[in-house]
Amino acid sequence: AAWKGGLRFQVSAALKEGRVTPTELCQRCLSLIKSTKFLNAYITVAEETALKQAEESEKRYRRGQPLGVLDGIPIAVKDNFNTAGIETTCASNMLKGYVSPYNATVVQKLLDQGAVLLGKTNLDEFAMGSGSTDGVFGPVRNPWSYSRQYKEKSVPKSHSEDKDANWVITGGSSGGSAAAVSSFTCFAALGSDTGGSTRNPAAHCGVVGLKPTYGLISRHGLIPLVNSMDVPGILTRCVDDAAVVLGSLAGHDPKDSTTIQDNFNPFELPNLTDISKFSIGIPKEYHAPGLSSEILALWSKAADLFKNAGAKVNEVSLPHTRYSIVCYHVLCTAEVASNMARFDGLEYGHRSDMNKSTESMYAATRREGFNDVVRGRILSGNYFLLKQNYENYFIKAQKVRRLIANDFVKVFRSGVDILLTPTTLSDAVPYMEFIKEDNRTRSTQDDILTQAANMAGLPAINVPTALSERGLPVGLQFIGRSFQEKQLLTVAKWFEKQIKFPMIQLEEVKRHDHGVFQHQKSASFS
């Protein structure tokens, strides 16, 4: 058996001790998914295969031979990861009905550990967006919209108005995964992170969102957006769980040559009590225009928390921060233009009826398959890659990228271990307000605090910190050195322990049998 002593196991312990069985756990999650359907967090629920996996897990537990901590744990996967035999749509008409012939490496790794795959979660189409509002299956609703904490703070409007009308967004693009974890329908979920797509919804949904170092986790099977920045993201309810999932996913994959070949050793996070040997940097440029005063105050309080506990806390500078979004805009659209070229209807996905020529069939297929956001980025990307523009835009952006990455190198070289920044500019906005601005504008605004970490390939994590005045979650972000996830998560876990973020109070969850949900509601599964 692979049980390691010293970790705090909750659901896993319950499974091991037989207090709950994998099939019970799976059934509860499936049932909760049904009763929270209005969140629209899931695109596909793989009920049959999940129950089969749960049964297999149960057999292993009965034999006393679970595969590990993740055995029997229900998880969800963002719908831009290939899952064998299960539809993978990327929330786009282009891939509706596409059933993957293979599992993404990260999915395979989770299944090999005995995890139970409940389904595929909703996202912005092709992961382009910061709201999880622009997919063909509709927007994802933030579970906190239905929490007692939010409802208590909402000013009741006219009695005739649909009380549902001021539901808030999850953030994006991994909104479905964040909502799934936040509403207890699964214990961990995979997202992806190219500009903040895991950390942003994690902040808005009050869950932990980890973006690992670029090159640590395989991208094989993750439908690519920006090959030089994409990473699989991990969403869980506590930092310890994120470390466990990371441990099962990280490491070289021969199928992804951009994964580093260094040996990866899964780690347990220490219960750090003495933070004094750490140096925390507060980058002043992250006091970005539009940052809410609430979040500014929380950020400041957090810095004080570290200071009062003896850590070195200093202001630092990352001078090129404000160009990160512009740089991203060019590099992202350029890589997107290239990556989206594979969708032509010939081998998989949607195919138009147009048959006059290959060119016209491709054009019609893409016209029918992609939404405005995707088409817009493809066209912009192609513009920046035109011969007359290549040097001035694409190469220029690559140079600025180096400057941004160097900013971080300089700061870490000066002795700073971890950077502390806000994750988002504000708490989650109501959907009706969010859609007033277009996707590109929103992404530009919302990615500003998260994007630079992708530019530099650094690990970063959102830790839920407090509730806003509106009763919605606000998170703070820690950014670490390349491949120093253990240090990053150690500090994040220390912080998490100090602040004790409140649990979401959802009616739907209360209605279910309390027995099993004792395990569900405890923050961690590990």
Added chain:
Amino acid sequence: QKVTVEVLDHLERLALVDFRDSEGVERLQKAIQFADQLHEVNTDGVEPMDSVLEDRCLYLREDDVTEGNCTKELLKNAREKVEEYFVAPPGNIPLPKLEERETFLQGS
């Protein structure tokens, strides 16, 4: 500086994606304007960065066949196929010219 219709037409052909309407064109204009901010940054002497892992070597594996024989599975996802072939419409036929194409740009 507005993007000319020639360039827009060229982009539609390269991308095989259409602008759809004036909003689409406006979107591109705004994107270019936004990207122009890059020119404020002094990048003299700075090398372009392709990858954050530039100091490492990409992993190359041995050229051994370890997978394959999955023709049936791969063909499953294609709409038009004949035996073991994907079926494409005739090639080497360029997209119709701007005047003959069904594109919003015609009106510009």
